[in-house]
Amino acid sequence: MDIRYKLYPYPVLSSYADDYENSCFDAKISPKRDGHGIRFDFFAKLVNEELNELLEKGKACFVYHLECAQTGYRTVVATGNAETTHFVSDKSVRGRLQICPFIIATEDLPAYVNRGFHSDYRGFKFSIEAGCVMAVGSQVNIDIDNEINDLSNTPSVFSIIKNDDKAAQGMVVDMEYRKIVIKLPEEEFYNFKSIRDEIVIKPVLNSLVVIPALTYVLEEVAKRDTGERYEYSSYSWYRAIKKALATKFNCDIESEQLSEKNILELSQKLIDTPITDALRVLSDGYGNISEEDDE
Numbered sequence: 001m002d003i004r005y006k007l008y009p010y011p012v013l014s015s016y017a018d019d020y021e022n023s024c025f026d027a028k029i030s031p032k033r034d035g036h037g038i039r040f041d042f043f044a045k046l047v048n049e050e051l052n053e054l055l056e057k058g059k060a061c062f063v064y065h066l067e068c069a070q071t072g073y074r075t076v077v078a079t080g081n082a083e084t085t086h087f088v089s090d091k092s093v094r095g096r097l098q099i100c101p102f103i104i105a106t107e108d109l110p111a112y113v114n115r116g117f118h119s120d121y122r123g124f125k126f127s128i129e130a131g132c133v134m135a136v137g138s139q140v141n142i143d144i145d146n147e148i149n150d151l152s153n154t155p156s157v158f159s160i161i162k163n164d165d166k167a168a169q170g171m172v173v174d175m176e177y178r179k180i181v182i183k184l185p186e187e188e189f190y191n192f193k194s195i196r197d198e199i200v201i202k203p204v205l206n207s208l209v210v211i212p213a214l215t216y217v218l219e220e221v222a223k224r225d226t227g228e229r230y231e232y233s234s235y236s237w238y239r240a241i242k243k244a245l246a247t248k249f250n251c252d253i254e255s256e257q258l259s260e261k262n263i264l265e266l267s268q269k270l271i272d273t274p275i276t277d278a279l280r281v282l283s284d285g286y287g288n289i290s291e292e293d294d295e
Contacts, residue, residue: 008133009126010112010126010127010128010132011114011117011118011121011126012133012134012135012136013025013048013051013103013116013134013135013136014135014136014137015136015137015138018118019117019118019121020048020114020116020117020118021116021117021118021119022047022116023047023048023051023116024045024046024047024048025044025045025046025047025048025051025101025103025135025136025137026044026045026101026137026138027042027043027044027045027062027064027101027137027138027140028042028043028045029041029042029043029064029099029101029140029142030043031142033247033248033250034087034248034249035248035249035269035270035272035273036089036090036091036248036269036272036273037087037088037089037090037092038087038088038090038093038144039085039086039087040085040086040087040088040099041083041084041085042062042064042077042079042083042084042085042086042101043082043083044062044082044083044101044137045082046082046103046135048114048116048135049115049116050113050114050115050116051103051114051134051135054105054109054134055080055103058080058106059105059106059107059109060103060104060105060106060134061078061079061080061103061104061106062078062079062080062081062082062084062101062102062103063076063077063078063101063102063103063104064076064077064078064086064099064100064101064102065099065100065102066086066088066097066098066099067097067098067100068092068093068094068095068096068097068098068144069095069096069098070093070094070095070096071092071093071094071095073088073092073093073097078104090144093144094144095143095144096141096142096143096144097141097142097143097144098139098140098141099139099140099141099142100136100137100139100140101136101137101138101140102133102134102135102136102137103133103134103135104131104132104133104134105128105129105130105131105132105134106130107130108127108128108129108130109126109127109128110127110128111125111126111127112125112126112127112128113125113126156240157179157180157236157237157240157241158179158180158181158182158210158213158237159177159179159180159181159182160182160184160189160192160196160209161181161182161183161184161189162183162184162185162186162189162190163183163184163185163186163189165183166186168183168185169185170185171183171184171188171209171212171213173213173216173217175217175220175232175235175237177235178235178236178237179235179236179237180213180214180217180237182209182210182213184209192205192209200281201281202274203274203275203276203277203278203281204274204278204281204282206271206274206278207274207275207278208278210271210274211267211268211271211274211275214267214270214271215263215264215267217237217241218241218258218263218266218267219263221238221253221258222258222259222261222263226254226255226256229253229254230254238253241253241270242254244270245258245266245270248269248270249266249269251266
């Protein structure tokens, strides 16, 4: 949605019209990559006493309209605060994201006046309905770069194989290869193999197998002195994780930053937090089973 120069039947504060004097409204919008998405920090600047009073009383609010034409994503962020934050997943946007800031009336204002009105409007009262635009800021266009390393693409970083040790129980993780090798006991491996190509089950497998393995690996790396971690650099898995941490979390794997992180939380974010989709898949499955049992 591009902001167009639009005429309103009442004064609206904007940069392209002279309905107000000695007043201004705009917003600073700062994007920052945060894992598998982007966090937007909004900072609204408003110079107008009456509009500020309406915001303080909850009779108006700041609204940010976000739209991505390429994906069809569209949402509205509404807040009464001058500063707010909103997260957008990589799954939702691609290419250009358009963000338009507004101030919107949240209730009917039957006799609206403002000392900042242009002299042509002074002495007039205007009927403003709830949902009407009272101020328009400058549109911000942000180009989204989705071309980042995806650790959730399991084969690129992890190799899941059968453990030939018949006495082994549970999962074993080996870091001394090009990929992180996850060894499963024979029965578990063949159960895994029978369902690993099912797209719908991928978040469940990532939660059960990949997240624990990645957590173990990151904890082992974090235990080592920062100067020693470079010894892993010959491994593809290390370079992939290093790139993902730097790109998505502004974290240098070879600094104390990694040691200061919550490793379990970081592991989940690196794999795009699969537990949400995993629990949904399991819940839907159990729901279907229950319905069949009731028949």
